[in-house]
Amino acid sequence: MTSHARPLSRKEIRQENERVILEAAEKVFAEAGFGGATMQLIADVAGLPKANLHYYFPTKEALYRRVVQNIFSVWLEAADVFDQASGPAEGIGAYIDAKMEISRRHPAGSKVWASEVMHRAPVIQDYLETTLSEWTEGRMRVIRRWIDEGRMDAIDARHLLYMLWATTQHYADFSHQIETLNGGRPLSDAQWAAAKESVKSIILKGIGAR
Amino acid sequence: MTSHARPLSRKEIRQENERVILEAAEKVFAEAGFGGATMQLIADVAGLPKANLHYYFPTKEALYRRVVQNIFSVWLEAADVFDQASGPAEGIGAYIDAKMEISRRHPAGSKVWASEVMHRAPVIQDYLETTLSEWTEGRMRVIRRWIDEGRMDAIDARHLLYMLWATTQHYADFSHQIETLNGGRPLSDAQWAAAKESVKSIILKGIGAR
DNA sequence: GTCTATACACTGATAGAC
């Protein structure tokens, strides 16, 4: 509810409608996949007529592309904690916390990303080859520096990163399986805390972080 | 090529055609998702007319269900090494090896499973609630026994299992991303060996297996 | 900027000759 009744400008209407559509699209794409999602269903979830979606996003693929781009930017923000850290225990621990929190708050986004990559990244292959590739190389350099300084074991930096992605995103991508194995209920606050602690404990001890 | 020219029986024709169709379907479902896959494309990959698919499998969903069931049985076989082990280092180490080998040889199957779970398991929810749930409880008991015997740290058995699934299946489900970050090439034998060693090394040390 | 009606393409599934 807005505090003033001032009529929205065209620009504000567009921003708000795009936000509503993108939120609905992320949810529907995550639950049904690109092929299974229909513009009709996205429109229903967004509470708009189907034709309006085509007014704001020319094609289904253009809408999907925007959804994936949004997710990617969320991933990258979580990386900041990595560099600002003084050592592996702090840096990798904070990164795990940040990624787990994204899996908890943003599970649909993680699923859309996973689905896109599984289908050979038809839409975001360029991101994989440029931004993600550079990000990975940069983080590998940080890890290798920590190893050279004797602050952690001489593990393979690349496979450590894959393990961090795999374990944290698993809680989003396989949330339905995890809920089913939890008696059909979502994880409680305490269970999420236990999950974070387990992941951090095993990995930090496993790499000899100190 | 068969060694004898003996004409195939009806049963043998059916078995062979079902095998060809299921192999093609697994590949297509993995690459395009259930919604994105078409019976026409599966028929083309199998080298059969589309109508024949409907002769052997009444509906697209029935074909898909068989694909998912096949994958699930492969998962379960890998679990045998877990129980036959004398301790956590051997048992969990062998389980990681087995799951990594499946990710390498059977990546399409893993992707179909991941996609099915991400979409809230519309077809195999009953398996999650029965077979997988029982399997998980059984393995958790084994882990807790090892903990009680002082052969590993007192970690959360459930989250350890999730970490094992996540890390090993990541190499199948995200194989395209991993290949892209490897310069567009599949992992070599040596790189696969390094991946296995990294995963085993970090996890076994991380849980204090001894 | 909104929304109804509709064009056009494609998909799953089936009928029926061989």
Place this chain on the structure above:
DNA sequence: GTCTATCAGTGTATAGAC
């Protein structure tokens, strides 16, 4: 058991009134 032709339903996208 194989395969061509085809139907009915659905999906994306657009035209055009408001």
